[in-house]
Amino acid sequence: MRRLLLAGVLLSIVMARPVSAGPGEPEIAMVAAALASGAVPEVRIAAAPGPRSAAFYARTADGKVQAVRFLNRLTDGETGPVIPVPANKEQILRIGGSPGYFVAARTGLALDREAIIVLLTGEAPDGLDGLVPSGRASVPADRFFRNVAALSRHRSFIVHIVPYSISAPGxxxxxxxxxxxxxxxxxxxxxxxxxxxxxxxxxSVETAGPLAPIMIDPAEEGGVFRFRYRSVEPASLLGDRLVKMAEGLGLKRVRISGDASVDHLRLSFQAP
Known part of the structure; x- marks a missing residue:
């Protein structure tokens, strides 16, 4: 049985040279995305001009999502999953460490893929802490994303899915x-x-591609959602896989179009 021990997480703020989260730089990324058994994931948040809030959730390889609980070192109490992100400072957060949860391969496979999901906002973070209901250790990933989608109709935030891998001992x-x-x-x-x-x-989690962050803005433009994905496959092959993914989610009449020469794919779905 896979377990994620979230008794507490040590928060570490690194006083580093401020950086700008420009268009070519992931705003949130792993310090090291390929981890050995027993290692602790570390998430880097790039500096930005204004203060923000971030909610952290852990997506495990068994298809579940749990809230990350940070430890307040002054009171020894839990403060997560929402924490403040100060302006003009890069941060590195250890998502684990004593007495927090430790990372180890939990499926019996040689390699597991998981992700830290971060909801980042410059507004009031109301509701970002309730995506896993109180009293529940975890929820299935599809239910979690349903809760995120429902919240996005009332709150403004950006979703970051930041994958990492864990190798088995040895x-x-x-x-x-x-x-x-x-x-x-x-x-x-x-x-x-x-x-x-x-x-x-x-x-991010269920493929063998590069461990690259995905950033998604819920504010659709003209009925279209967009994000960028680093693929080891050419656009033509990725398009076929995307159609199969959508059909596997129960969607019908999925069409794919685009211009592979500029690495842009467009998926159209049956109108609700």
Missing amino acids: IRPSLFKTSDAENIALSFERATFETVLMIADIL
Whole structure:
């Protein structure tokens, strides 16, 4: 049985040189995405001009999502999953460590993939802490993303899915070269935000591609959701896989179009 021990998490703020979260730089990323058994995930948040709030959730390889509970070192009480993000400072957060949860391969496989899901907002973070209901240790990933989609109709935030891998004891971490992958722009027409989140989750955790963050803005533009994905497959092959993913989620009449020469794919769904 896979377990995620979230008794508390040590929060570490690194006083580093401020950086700008520009268009070519992930706003949230792993310090090291390929981990050995027993290692602790560390999440880097790039500096930005204004103060923000971030809610942290852990997506495990067994298809569940749990809230990350941070430890207040002054009171020894839990403060998570929402924490303040100060302006103009890069932060590195240890999602674990004594007495927090430890990371180890939990499926019996040589390699597990998991993710830290971060909801980042510059507004009041109301509701970001309730996506896993009180009294529940975890919820299935599809229910979690349904809750995120429902909240997005009332609150403004950006969703970051930040994947990482865990190698079993005695096995060296597998390194994925993102430089060998194509940065493909994906757009989703007549899709629900829940569907887009679930497809992004599958791409991040349930594939063998590069461990690259995905950023999704719930504020659709003209009925279209967008995000970028680093793929080891060319756009043409990725398009076929995306159609199968959507159909596996129960969607019908999924159409794919786009211009592979500019690495842009467009998925159209049956109108509700």
